[in-house]
Amino acid sequence: LRPQDVIRKKRDGLSLSREEIDFFIAGVTSGRIADYQVSALLMAIYLNGMNPDEQQALTEAMLNSGNILDFSDIPKPKADKHSTGGVGDKTSIIIAPLVAACDVSVPMISGRGLGHTGGTLDKLEAIPGYRVNLSLTEFKQVLTRVGYAMAGQTAEIAPADKKMYALRDATSTVEAIPLIVASIISKKGAAGLDAMIIDVKVGNGAFMREEPRAHALAHALVSTGNSCGIKTRALLTDMNQPLGGAVGNSLEVEECVLLLRGEANEAAQPVLDLSLELSAHMLMLANVDQTIEAARARLERVLRSGKALECLRSNIEAQGGEPRVCDDPGRFLPLVSETVKVESPRSGFITKVDTTEIGHAIAAIGGGRVRIEDTVDPTVGFTSELKLGDQVRARQTIGTVYCADASAAAEAARRIQAAYHIADEPAAQPLKLVKEIINE
Amino acid sequence: LRPQDVIRKKRDGLSLSREEIDFFIAGVTSGRIADYQVSALLMAIYLNGMNPDEQQALTEAMLNSGNILDFSDIPKPKADKHSTGGVGDKTSIIIAPLVAACDVSVPMISGRGLGHTGGTLDKLEAIPGYRVNLSLTEFKQVLTRVGYAMAGQTAEIAPADKKMYALRDATSTVEAIPLIVASIISKKGAAGLDAMIIDVKVGNGAFMREEPRAHALAHALVSTGNSCGIKTRALLTDMNQPLGGAVGNSLEVEECVLLLRGEANEAAQPVLDLSLELSAHMLMLANVDQTIEAARARLERVLRSGKALECLRSNIEAQGGEPRVCDDPGRFLPLVSETVKVESPRSGFITKVDTTEIGHAIAAIGGGRVRIEDTVDPTVGFTSELKLGDQVRARQTIGTVYCADASAAAEAARRIQAAYHIADEPAAQPLKLVKEIINE
Numbered sequence: 076l077r078p079q080d081v082i083r084k085k086r087d088g089l090s091l092s093r094e095e096i097d098f099f100i101a102g103v104t105s106g107r108i109a110d111y112q113v114s115a116l117l118m119a120i121y122l123n124g125m126n127p128d129e130q131q132a133l134t135e136a137m138l139n140s141g142n143i144l145d146f147s148d149i150p151k152p153k154a155d156k157h158s159t160g161g162v163g164d165k166t167s168i169i170i171a172p173l174v175a176a177c178d179v180s181v182p183m184i185s186g187r188g189l190g191h192t193g194g195t196l197d198k199l200e201a202i203p204g205y206r207v208n209l210s211l212t213e214f215k216q217v218l219t220r221v222g223y224a225m226a227g228q229t230a231e232i233a234p235a236d237k238k239m240y241a242l243r244d245a246t247s248t249v250e251a252i253p254l255i256v257a258s259i260i261s262k263k264g265a266a267g268l269d270a271m272i273i274d275v276k277v278g279n280g281a282f283m284r285e286e287p288r289a290h291a292l293a294h295a296l297v298s299t300g301n302s303c304g305i306k307t308r309a310l311l312t313d314m315n316q317p318l319g320g321a322v323g324n325s326l327e328v329e330e331c332v333l334l335l336r337g338e339a340n341e342a343a344q345p346v347l348d349l350s351l352e353l354s355a356h357m358l359m360l361a362n363v364d365q366t367i368e369a370a371r372a373r374l375e376r377v378l379r380s381g382k383a384l385e386c387l388r389s390n391i392e393a394q395g396g397e398p399r400v401c402d403d404p405g406r407f408l409p410l411v412s413e414t415v416k417v418e419s420p421r422s423g424f425i426t427k428v429d430t431t432e433i434g435h436a437i438a439a440i441g442g443g444r445v446r447i448e449d450t451v452d453p454t455v456g457f458t459s460e461l462k463l464g465d466q467v468r469a470r471q472t473i474g475t476v477y478c479a480d481a482s483a484a485a486e487a488a489r490r491i492q493a494a495y496h497i498a499d500e501p502a503a504q505p506l507k508l509v510k511e512i513i514n515e
Numbered sequence: 516l517r518p519q520d521v522i523r524k525k526r527d528g529l530s531l532s533r534e535e536i537d538f539f540i541a542g543v544t545s546g547r548i549a550d551y552q553v554s555a556l557l558m559a560i561y562l563n564g565m566n567p568d569e570q571q572a573l574t575e576a577m578l579n580s581g582n583i584l585d586f587s588d589i590p591k592p593k594a595d596k597h598s599t600g601g602v603g604d605k606t607s608i609i610i611a612p613l614v615a616a617c618d619v620s621v622p623m624i625s626g627r628g629l630g631h632t633g634g635t636l637d638k639l640e641a642i643p644g645y646r647v648n649l650s651l652t653e654f655k656q657v658l659t660r661v662g663y664a665m666a667g668q669t670a671e672i673a674p675a676d677k678k679m680y681a682l683r684d685a686t687s688t689v690e691a692i693p694l695i696v697a698s699i700i701s702k703k704g705a706a707g708l709d710a711m712i713i714d715v716k717v718g719n720g721a722f723m724r725e726e727p728r729a730h731a732l733a734h735a736l737v738s739t740g741n742s743c744g745i746k747t748r749a750l751l752t753d754m755n756q757p758l759g760g761a762v763g764n765s766l767e768v769e770e771c772v773l774l775l776r777g778e779a780n781e782a783a784q785p786v787l788d789l790s791l792e793l794s795a796h797m798l799m800l801a802n803v804d805q806t807i808e809a810a811r812a813r814l815e816r817v818l819r820s821g822k823a824l825e826c827l828r829s830n831i832e833a834q835g836g837e838p839r840v841c842d843d844p845g846r847f848l849p850l851v852s853e854t855v856k857v858e859s860p861r862s863g864f865i866t867k868v869d870t871t872e873i874g875h876a877i878a879a880i881g882g883g884r885v886r887i888e889d890t891v892d893p894t895v896g897f898t899s900e901l902k903l904g905d906q907v908r909a910r911q912t913i914g915t916v917y918c919a920d921a922s923a924a925a926e927a928a929r930r931i932q933a934a935y936h937i938a939d940e941p942a943a944q945p946l947k948l949v950k951e952i953i954n955e
Contacts, residue, residue, distance in 0.1 A: 083687035086561060114551035115686035118558035121526060246555035247523035 078102060078112040085119040093132040100136035104235045110242060117239065117248040125253035127298065133253060134299050137261035140235035144182065144211065144267045149219055151180040152361035153267060156353055157259055158274040159292070160192040161281050162434040163317030165327040166274065167195045167225070169334060169350040170357070172386035175222030176377035177354075179361045182218050182266045183225045184232060188443045188451065189244065191280065191434025193327065196227050197443075201324040201408060201453035205396030217393040222386060225394065233261040244447055250282050256295045260303055270306040270360035272353050273297070277510065278315035280430025286311070286510070293513040301515070306360045311511040312349060316428040316463050319346035323442045323456015323477060329404040335384040336401075342460040345508055351375075352509055411454040415476045415484040417492050419467040427496035428463060436490035437476075440483040454479065457491060464501050518542060518552040525559040533572040540576035544675045550682060557679065557688040565693035567738065573693060574739050577701035580675035584622065584651065584707045589659055591620040592801035593707060596793055597699055598714040599732065600632040601721055602874040603757030605767040606714065607635045607665070609774060609790040610797070612826035615662030616817035617794075619801045622658050622706045623665045624672060628883045628891070629684065631720065631874025633767065636667050637883070641764040641848060641893035645836030657833040662826060665834065673701040684887055690722050696735045700743055710746040710800035712793050713737070717950065718755035720870025726751070726950070733953040741955070746800045751951040752789060756868040756903050759786035763882045763896015763917060769844040775824040776841075782900040785948055791815075792949055851894045855916045855924040857932050859907040867936035868903060876930035880916075880923040894919065897931060904941050 081095045091099075099116065102108030125133065146153055156170050171181045185207075188194035196207045209217065209226040217224035228237055236258050243249045263271055273296050276282070277289035293309035300307030320342030321330040333339035334347045355370035364370035377383045388401040400407045438445055442455035459474030461467065473495055478484035521535045531539075539556065542548030565573065586593055596610050611621045625647075628634035636647045649657065649666040657664035668677055676698050683689045703711055713736050716722070717729035733749035740747030760782030761770040773779035774787045795810035804810035817823045828841040840847045878885055882895035899914030901907065913935055918924035 079685055079687045082558075086558065086687055109550075109685065111550040111554035111682055112686055115554040115558045115688065118522075118526065118555045119562070122559070122562045242551055245519055245549065246552055247519045247526055248555065 078108045082112060082116045082119060085116060085123055088123045090126055091129050091132075096129065096132040097136050100133070100140055100235045103238055104140040113239065114242050114246045114248070117243055117246060117251075117254065120253055121248045121251040130253050130256060130295060130299055131302050134257040134260045134264070134303060137233050137235045137257050138264040138303065140261075141233050141265060142231040143265050144232070146180065146182060146215065146218065146267050149180050151178055152269045152363065153180045153182060154270040154272070154357045154361040155181055155183050155263055155266065155268050156272045156274065156357060157263060159255070159276050159282055161276040161314040161318060162191060162193065162430045163319050163322045163327065164193065164276070164314070165198060165319065165331055165346060166350040166353060168198060168328065168331040169347065170354050171223040171225060172335070172383045172390065173350065173354045173374055173377060174357050176382040176386045177358055177363055177373055178222070179358065179363060180218060181223035182214070182268070183223060184228055184262050184266050185225055186227070188438070189447060190445070191431045191438060191443070193322070193324070193434075193443060195225065197451050198324045198327050199225055201328050202391055202396040202400050203407065203409070205391060206394050209394070217390065221389045221393050223390060225390070228262060232265045236261050241447065252292050252295050255292060256299050259296060260299050260305070263300070264303045264305060268305045270357060271300055272356045272360060273300070273307065273309040274349070274353055275309050275311050276314035277311055278313050278430065280317065280434060281314040290511070290513070294515075297513050297515060308356055308360055309513040310353060310356065310509050311513065313506050313508050313510060314430060315506055316430055317433060317459070318349065319343045320460055321456060321458045322433060322437055324451060324453040325408045325410050326456035326458055326477065328400070329408055329410070332387070332401055332404040335378070335387060340460060342462070349508055409454050411477055411479045413477070413479050413481060413484065415478070415481070415488045417473045417476060417488045419469060419471045419473050419495070419497055420492065421497050422469045423467065423497040423499050424501035425461060425463050425465050425467060425495055426498040426502045429494035429496075432494040433457065433491055436487040436494070440478050440480065440487045457487070463506060467497060518548045522552060522556045522559060525556060525563055528563045530566055531569050531572075536569065536572040537576050540573070540580055540675045543678055544580040553679065554682050554686045554688070557683055557686060557691075557694065560693055561688045561691040570693050570696060570735060570739055571742050574697040574700045574704070574743060577673050577675045577697050578704040578743065580701075581673050581705060582671040583705050584672070586620065586622060586655065586658065586707050589620050591618055592709045592803065593620045593622060594710040594712070594797045594801040595621055595623050595703055595706065595708050596712045596714065596797060597703060599695070599716050599722055601716040601754040601758060602631060602633065602870045603759050603762045603767065604633065604716070604754070605638060605759065605771055605786060606790040606793060608638060608768065608771040609787065610794050611663040611665060612775070612823045612830065613790065613794045613814055613817060614797050616822040616826045617798055617803055617813055618662070619798065619803060620658060621663035622654070622708070623663060624668055624702050624706050625665055626667070628878070629887060630885070631871045631878060631883070633762070633764070633874075633883060635665065637891050638764045638767050639665055641768050642831055642836040642840050643847065643849070645831060646834050649834070657830065661829045661833050663830060665830070668702055672705045676701050681887065692732050692735050695732060696739050699736060700739050700745070703740070704743045704745060708745045710797060711740055712796045712800060713740070713747065713749040714789070714793055715749050715751050716754035717751055718753050718870065720757065720874060721754040730951070730953070734955070737953050737955055748796055748800055749953040750793060750796065750949050751953065753946050753948050753950060754870060755946055756870055757873060757899070758789065759783045760900055761896060761898045762873060762877055764891060764893040765848045765850050766896035766898055766917065768840070769848055769850070772827070772841055772844040775818065775827060780900060782902070789948055849894050851917055851919045853917070853919050853921060853924065855918070855921070855928045857913045857916060857928045859909060859911045859913050859935070859937055860932065861937050862907065862909045863937040863939050864941035865901060865903050865905050865907065865935055866938040866942045869934035872934040873897065873931055876927040876934070880918050880920065880927045897927070903946060907937060
């Protein structure tokens with residue numbers, strides 16, 4: 076068997092056998108197969124797809140390319156959430172303490188932001204001192220002590236995925252369903268999960284803009300996850316506007332803390348609604364509750380009692396961060412006072428928000444990564460209290476750009492202003508936050 | 516502009532602009548674009564194709580990635596031949612001296628064998644002392660003095676093609692028409708040609724097995740060649756059996772010398788027929804003759820007078836080789852006496868020859884390259900005096916394998932025996948050597 080024979084087969088639209096997939100992924104992991112051969116196969120998979128058997132074999136081969144974490148001595152169900160990525164999507168920071176406060180262990184392996192999307196690790200690093208590069212031993216200690224731990228993919232976890240992901244980014248092969256599924260499930264599976272909820276974003280700020288494709292991705296994730304022994308469910312959720320009122324790392328952490336403290340403004344509410352919904356499904360999948368109502372009620376209790384906030388505080392402390400962020404986020408998070416207002420150019424209704432453009436505008440001025448090697452400025456961001464369908468007057472403030480560099484801020488404000496479409500009449504259909512639940 | 520943006524566009528089936536193609540090829544040449552990005556684009560081109568404008572832009576960008584040789588002080592038309600490759604295809608070795616003997620300058624940039632196909636450079640190197648790695652200065656000296664020169668692609672000629680070709684071989688993206696066309700025409704165009712004849716092989720020993728695809732390749736080559744200012748014509752010729760009686764580097768050179776000496780057996784005749792036909796078209800394209808009949812007559816004269824043979828001798832001498840090969844090839848070429856006969860397993864007619872399999876069988880025992888980095892044993896080969904349609908008796912000799920390693924020879928003989936299909940009835944249609952002439 077030679078790498079080019081496997082590439083040729085996929086190029087010609089044929090199905091790869093488990094043996095061929097195992098051979099290729101072993102070669103990726105060992106470095107025996109050259110990067111240029113890997114990227115040729117990635118493009119062939121992107122264009123010719125994979126059937127469910129290939130999907131399963133690819134996922135398992137990537138999962139088994141590294142260590143499977145063993146948390147069997149933690150006497151709790153293990154569950155996690157994954158999001159396909161969007162703008163202002165910060166639910167992990169709320170869900171992890173909420174679910175951990177309900178006695179479910181949450182070993183969360185997260186990622187970084189790229190392009191228009193943010194990443195949980197970047198957000199957490201906005202907390203002074205917070206460390207996401209935990210060793211496996213540290214990760215397990217935090218998980219055992221706090222109930223949840225948040226870290227980046229280590230060299231031990233699905234190394235084949237790590238290599239392939241870097242190549243996918245550089246070769247425009249990110250958005251292929253078989254590759255997305257294998258990447259997500261191989262990482263999550265390596266964390267030894269019992270249950271997993273997947274937030275599949277759909278809309279103009281998501282990787283999947285159209286519902287049929289998002290649905291196909293959700294279905295593939297659920298069926299592959301279940302086949303790998305993880306009870307998996309997916310929610311198709313709206314990403315046609317930033318989730319909540321804040322975009323940008325410090326501002327998003329602030330929004331999460333305020334939500335857990337019950338002090339957030341109304342614009343932040345969708346973040347909490349979605350977090351509670353995803354968490355409730357996690358509790359059901361983890362067999363903590365048998366109905367969604369019971370799960371929601373349990374989550375409301377740990378939220379109102381402050382138990383979830385205390386869980387966040389313990390985690391921050393355990394991972395080296397400044398715990399007083401939980402008391403006064405505006406004081407202990409790195410924020411800037413330099414701001415530029417984004418004004419509405421006319422009167423009317425917000426009928427469309429080009430969400431990807433907002434993500435790019437903030438990334439371009441340092442709030443995210445244009446390239447994988449960029450560093451992120453946690454202070455940069457954008458806030459808005461307005462939503463799709465809201466009425467605005469000419470020159471009314473749509474939102475605020477935060478950035479110490481005034482000319483960069485002005486440039487981002489200009490792009491964001493153009494991303495808001497204002498029309499005389501509101502759009503006919505109000506958007507539902509959760510569009511569909513996919514169980515198989 | 517970023518490499519991944521160009522890749523994405525082609526991935527999505529869109530047309531690349533000349534600016535995007537120039538950017539990418541400049542990056543390939545400078546090494547600024549990583550190999551894994553190049554191979555992703557190659558696969559996207561393989562699967563999504565290119566329109567004629569993209570084809571032209573790609574070819575010109577690759578052509579201009581290196582030097583264009585200037586032979587304007589040689590007061591002759593410059594013409595060359597290219598073959599898409601087959602088994603036993605040795606016409607270059609006959610055509611170059613034939614055409615040079617007719618006062619056309621032939622600056623021939625050739626390639627090496629790979630997989631089931633042979634390469635002119637490997638064949639020439641069977642001649643003791645023959646050097647194909649000429650500097651540009653040496654190449655021009657030989658060309659001026661002898662009338663033709665044979666060399667490999669130097670670092671100065673179409674370096675982008677050189678890089679891309681190596682990647683294509685390792686990533687199963689060789690057989691894409693836009694890439695084949697750009698590779699051939701960029702190399703030939705860099706040699707400053709006025710005219711070019713292309714031998715597009717079709718059949719089970721060719722890269723293009725089916726006539727429609729071979730026709731599409733021929734058409735793309737002719738139209739791109741003409742657009743690059745080279746008068747180009749293509750012949751679609753049969754590759755459903757080895758061309759001539761010999762396969763293998765020394766044996767093929769021997770066959771060529773014997774043909775030029777008028778001493779070859781009948782099995783070799785198709786090599787001469789095709790060489791004369793291709794040469795006649797070259798003379799017409801180079802404006803030496805106005806009719807194919809006049810061109811053929813001129814070629815017959817230089818063949819019979821021995822002028823073509825003398826031209827070969829001068830070239831061998833000029834390129835450091837043993838010129839007495841022209842007098843007694845059996846004595847001065849490296850040949851082995853160890854042989855294994857291939858016998859017909861039954862009586863009947865030869866209805867099919869799996870030509871690719873013969874090429875692979877000889878390559879596998881050292882007569883060619885299984886991998887690009889392999890070295891070639893010039894003594895290894897196969898000869899046969901039988902053709903498609905011939906009648907054989909059970910246990911009659913079909914041909915002979917030449918190889919110093921007896922067990923390797925036996926293995927090749929076994930494979931070649933299986934490649935000959937013998938049936939009770941002959942196949943209905945006799946094969947035409949030249950199937951079609953493509954002028955545009």
